[in-house]
Amino acid sequence: MSNNKTIIFFFLLFPNLILAQVSISRTANANVNIVSYMSFDVTSNGPLDFKFNNNQQLLDGVSLNNKFNVNVVSNINWIMNVSTLTSNFLAIGPQSSAQMPPEILSIKKSTSNSFIPLNHSPNMICLGYKGDQTSTSNQFKMDIKATPGYTFNGGSYAIVLIFTLSVQ
Amino acid sequence: MNLQKKTLVFILFVFLSLDKTQAQSFSYDLQSSALSFDYSNLNNFTSPRTIPKAFTLNIRNSNRGKYNVFCKIVSNSNENFGNIPLNLFSVKVNSANFTISSSYYTSSILGLSDVIVGNVTGRARKTDTIYYDLILNPIGFNYDPNNYNYSFIFTVTEY
Numbered sequence: 369m370s371n372n373k374t375i376i377f378f379f380l381l382f383p384n385l386i387l388a389q390v391s392i393s394r395t396a397n398a399n400v401n402i403v404s405y406m407s408f409d410v411t412s413n414g415p416l417d418f419k420f421n422n423n424q425q426l427l428d429g430v431s432l433n434n435k436f437n438v439n440v441v442s443n444i445n446w447i448m449n450v451s452t453l454t455s456n457f458l459a460i461g462p463q464s465s466a467q468m469p470p471e472i473l474s475i476k477k478s479t480s481n482s483f484i485p486l487n488h489s490p491n492m493i494c495l496g497y498k499g500d501q502t503s504t505s506n507q508f509k510m511d512i513k514a515t516p517g518y519t520f521n522g523g524s525y526a527i528v529l530i531f532t533l534s535v536q
Numbered sequence: 537m538n539l540q541k542k543t544l545v546f547i548l549f550v551f552l553s554l555d556k557t558q559a560q561s562f563s564y565d566l567q568s569s570a571l572s573f574d575y576s577n578l579n580n581f582t583s584p585r586t587i588p589k590a591f592t593l594n595i596r597n598s599n600r601g602k603y604n605v606f607c608k609i610v611s612n613s614n615e616n617f618g619n620i621p622l623n624l625f626s627v628k629v630n631s632a633n634f635t636i637s638s639s640y641y642t643s644s645i646l647g648l649s650d651v652i653v654g655n656v657t658g659r660a661r662k663t664d665t666i667y668y669d670l671i672l673n674p675i676g677f678n679y680d681p682n683n684y685n686y687s688f689i690f691t692v693t694e695y
Contacts, residue, residue: 389600389695390694391693391694392564394689395566395687395688397688398573398686399684400575400683401572402683403574403575403576403681405576405577436556443680444680498680499674515649
């Protein structure tokens with residue numbers, strides 16, 4: 369009888385001696401807030417000067433190809449608009465016409481076929497997708513063209529271009 | 537008291553003594569610093585950020601003194617799975633109150649499955665404290681702006 373009791377006690381105590389393998393999980397909660405982010409830069413390859421040396425150039429226009437380099441970094445899909453600061457060119461000199469409109473300028477992505485006339489109001493030039501400047505759509509060049517025709521006096525003119533990036 | 541009874545009492549005494557000296561139960565608790573992070577400027581998106589001692593594990597060893605520490609993340613966001621940044625977090629040991637293998641001082645990227653972030657031996661009946669740094673990895677610009685919620689799950693397993 370005593371031997372039986374010994375065995376019973378042994379098995380009762382056995383779990384304490386071997387100690388069960390333990391696995392414990394604990395949790396910590398985290399919050400990550402990703403905000404909308406957009407940035408871009410536009411650089412010009414050299415001075416942005418148009419010179420018209422003959423009638424044909426005035427009529428057909430002068431193009432400056434690959435004149436702008438554009439890099440976009442954004443975590444949202446974007447569109448790029450271009451406008452002018454003023455509703456007319458600044459006429460420089462006594463002979464220059466005071467009312468030369470920005471529409472004589474047009475711009476396009478270098479890979480595009482059609483120029484888009486500029487205006488005091490923003491015009492969409494191109495669009496792209498989220499990503500940094502290594503994405504295909506987020507690094508590109510732009511061409512600009514001036515076609516004044518015969519309407520305006522010879523002289524010097526200046527205007528400021530505004531590039532704007534916004535959400536699609 | 538006959539001899540058999542004495543034997544039984546002796547065995548019982550020995551077992552109870554062993555129970556007192558060896559049966560310290562294994563337990564641990566996890567503490568964390570504030571885990572709320574913004575991605576709002578260019579550096580946040582492109583450079584890693586380290587939150588020193590973001591997690592503190594206090595471990596009370598049993599007589600085994602051997603355990604592994606695992607960590608994984610769970611997403612609590614109601615987003616399509618493919619749109620949730622999952623390689624966002626890494627952890628590494630910052631310091632401990634004992635010597636821990638140097639391999640755990642280099643960061644491990646966390647995922648949805650357990651990653652071992654610590655292996656400890658020879659710590660029977662000792663109390664351990666391990667500090668972990670949290671590294672926020674650059675996420676780039678391919679994830680939608682949103683509020684994402686995660687849980688870090690630390691599992692400590694004796695062996």
